[in-house]
Amino acid sequence: ASHVEMEYNIAATIRLAMPIMEWGLGLEVEVGEIAGAAGKLTTVDEATTFLEALRLAKIYPNLLAIANGAKHGNYKPGEEVHIDLKRTGEIFDAIKGWGVAIAQHGITGTPLHLVGQFADYGIRKGNVGTTWQNIAHKHLPADLFEAMKKWAEENGKDIKHATRQFKKEIDSIPDENKKAIADEAYVVAKEFIEAFRAVGSATKLAEKLAG
Template structure:
């Protein structure tokens, strides 16, 4: 499908980052989430730590006519580049350049994942405010303010204080209740009462999110060997029913890496409309990188006492410069995985739905 007619709906902050002749079509996350809210489908949001996977994801999205989101969390890409070496500006330029090479004109979202505020100090809050400003300037079209580390009154207050510039532009907004832990750790699962309280407080403050991320038992990162995957979909559905009709909010699912496709296929039935996949793309890139390079990355991580993901930044130049056959192999693996995930997410044809909603609204 030709999406040239949709280009006029690209938000101003994103459109100025697209050179003439580039087909990239980053649309407003809010437009996407609202257009798909009544459909039992899920927007796949891909945390891109290693850009080599982007062409494969784009190719699959175009083939399946699926809206996709490309995202970086604060830890992955802050003002100093996080542990990926990509600042917001570098990230957007990377996506836009990839769209040009792939002739990718299917509508997509650029999302600021996990803009975390881990405590109530002024320095922590202002750091998040500066990151939001940088992401807006770079061309992001959707944002996740994550103050879930704090008690709900503080979570709501901090979220409301940071959401102003996003709301002024009418861009996509995700918030979070119940901190989502890393694999191998336990955390309190979000409750209906907590979700409703956060939404009530945000509504009273004039903040109207599109998505709520909850802790329903999923984990970030790779699951440990033998670790059980236990996602409470019944609880998810209860929370969704409590917040959707009253506040117009759907559920964002984090921590999908390692989840069986047959279980992912059920997510849309429980109000999940955005699903984050991050570590899986890293795993695919790592599996395709030259063994000698991966060996040095593992040695670096072991010596630093850190997870292998932290080797991404110091080895970024080498990763980006792998030989063309290696890049092609990683692209193919990402394409194959993306097709399977788009199918599980029931995302085929969502780009046409979003385009129809935008054009019909004009």
């Protein structure tokens, strides 16, 4: 509900978060619409007002996603990556006393050297989604990918919507294509883990879960 007015976002978040709190699960909430450099940045006041309202309702999130200049999906030709780390850090400084850190959406296309700075500004979780779609598309059989692009153009849709239409064909691609996808995904995932400063974190998580 981050795309609606604050009061409606608060009401919707409280309603949806209550069962998550009851189940004892981690909770991420969002204030401000992720819309790229052209969008409005979340202010410190908006972030604190939002979290204060949630706390009054006994909703205690672990992570807050904000609008800081990032965008979902791929950047268009000519678009520049613009993540306002200064604003991100200001918001983190204002909310960290409540045990809340920043969740970063819209990382696809962001240079790894910039990703490597995220932790310094309170970002403790990053969403990387479209990157994996791009890798898969890169290694699909050429005729299949062309058919998917044609379908997307004819229907005026983002190519991500073609996956459902071509699921049978995608599931049946040759093993060599599957291997190429897996190999590149492994390399890129490793690069992101290193940039996130998360090397060894899986072991720490396993140890914590084991008690």
